[in-house]
Amino acid sequence: MILLTKNNKVSRFFVNYGGIENSRKYISQHYGENTTLVARKVLIMDDFSMRDLGEDANNCVLTGITRILSYYLNRSDEMVDSEIIYDLVKENAVRKGYRRNKGLGFCRISSVMKRCAEIYGIASRKTRSVYCIRIFKTIMKQIDMQNPLLMNISFGYYRDHTVTIAGYEIYEKKGRFWGKKRYPIVLVYDGWKKTLMGIDYHKLRVPVSVTRISD
DSSP: OOOBOTTSOBOGGGTTTOOBSOHHHHHHHHHOSOEEEEEEEEOOOOOOOHHHHOSOTTOHHHHHHHHHHHHHHHHTTOOOOHHHHHHHHHHHHHHTTOBTTTBOOHHHHHHHHHHHHHHTTOTTSEEEEEEESOOHHHHHHHHHTTOOEEEEEOSGGGTTEEEEEEEEEEEEEEOSSSOEEEEEEEEEEOSSSSSOEEEEGGGOOSOEEEEEEEO
């Protein structure tokens, strides 16, 4: 459920979840200094930005699909220039409705990714999209299986934007009067910057769609 303020604006709790450049510093500032990093997993992916691939407007989905396809091709030792992959993704996205003024709808992401994966010989894998709120277990499972994901977000810091999930971190804090509390951070390439950015999962209580290629 999305909480609104008296002015019918989305609560800040659902807005200030992203753009975290230093997760350790962020966790200490927001949840206390007595926190410990207990788990971390990051996939090695290309760090290009949306602008690196072209001047197209609203190309976050195209950039994310390109990043994921490049990841699988690199793992199979088939090196393909990211700009070439991007051109193929854009061509297929246009066929599915991509326009500079509105981008590509989340319901079309899976079909574009599937088609491009087939062209590059990744047809043995399945492409799936899930629309939900509670997704961290899915993120952990897929990252542990070496599968990056695309996440399309409806509200807040990444409103109407798609990011590539490349990893996760889990911080833990022991309370004096309670047991352990965990604070998950989702690590993403948001396409705006070339560095990994963090998302505070506890504050990400907004509808998202997640698309992945998996065995």
